[in-house]
């Protein structure tokens with residue numbers, strides 16, 4: 001049975017259920033599988049024509065023990081997760097007319113219009129499955145730069161096993177994203193808008209790790225998280241890399257590169273893991289905005305924190321790409337002692353400079369680039385003017401990188417991952433197109449409906465957030481316990 005351990009080496013190996021329900025490992029590290037399952041080229045060729053749900057079943061089966069979840073149960077969880085997606089193919093892929101052999105993988109057809117739906121719909125159904133079996137309830141806390149929050153809230157809404165506490169930096173996400181959380185009416189969703197977050201979502205992650213470290217509170221409210229610190233997010237996100245590759249290449253083994261708008265490295269960590277499992281993707285390309293945290297790591301070998309820039313691609317305004325530490329584990333032959341040492345050095349000094357050998361080990365097969373807001377805006381405009389196809393600002397960052405690195409990506413196909421629907425960012429689209437009238441593709445019925453709903457939620461100041469959450473989450477948990485006992 002495949003076991004999961006902390007990338008920092010503490011605690012005992014655990015099964016998948018524990019890794020998923022706990023979120024963080026007991027030593028504050030990130031769970032990783034003890035080994036990565038390998039997939040041969042022959043096997044991939046056999047999977048070439050599978051639908052996304054069928055492929056998800058095959059790949060997830062490599063990580064999930066049949067004794068824990070039967071084949072039928074897994075099929076049902078997958079079906080439940082993707083049946084509400086707007087497009088039958090779940091993840092449509094389209095070739096750009098203005099850039100032949102460049103494809104856009106549209107990952108935004110779930111209920112809240114971003115790629116987070118692809119991971120969270122499955123993960124939350126999996127968590128719910130485990131909890132129903134255990135007859136247990138969890139308080140889920142997530143921080144968001146605008147897209148994880150809405151997805152987590154939407155899939156948790158109405159689930160009797162879960163309560164969602166969704167923290168967002170007030171003023172640093174779009175009104176459309178905020179309304180996706182605050183207009184939900186279900187009683188088990190609690191959005192918290194947090195004022196004064198100089199480091200955006202990273203400030204909120206810090207408070208979450210403090211709450212996790214508070215053992216008494218953690219146990220009292222059964223605290224967990226479905227942010228990309230949760231292994232389940234990474235596991236399910238490997239699937240869209242396999243799917244995109246198999247859909248686009250003529251034959252398994254053909255070269256292909258994938259360009260990914262990146263912030264916390266959750267998405268690309270899954271891409272790197274997919275490649276280590278046997279996916280023959282040639283280059284994985286990190287598309288950063290001005291907050292070039294990953295570009296620094298991959299170009300000059302330095303993991304360091306810099307002041308936050310507010311950009312037009314706000315969901316990737318992220319300073320600390322936490323999943324890089326998870327990926328690094330696989331690049332240093334599972335040397336947990338070194339991961340622990342580096343993360344401690346970063347916590348102490350705010351910076352780690354990797355030596356040449358380590359830099360080479362993790363950056364092999366990666367390219368990276370940082371894109372300015374002007375380039376993002378002009379890319380939206382150029383693509384729209386040339387073929388009436390509307391990119392959201394994050395997808396535009398990846399297309400801008402593909403354009404800039406044309407020399408290095410020539411002679412083979414390229415997939416740009418499209419991580420959000422433009423309707424979440426109408427202000428930026430207006431700015432890019434220079435017109436007050438939004439094209440129809442920049443709107444979505446769910447966004448329009450949310451404009452006509454009342455908003456609910458809490459607000460707090462970052463300076464008091466930890467105390468405010470300890471109070472509200474405890475009170476809510478106690479109230480719920482009383483209600484359940486009375487029932």
Ligand SMILES: Cc1ncc(COP(=O)(O)O)c(C=O)c1O
Nearest residue numbers: 147262263264265266267315419
């Ligand atoms: C629209 C969008 N694109 C890209 C990303 C970056 O993903 P990751 O943090 O996994 O690198 C995010 C979220 O962080 C997002 O919301």
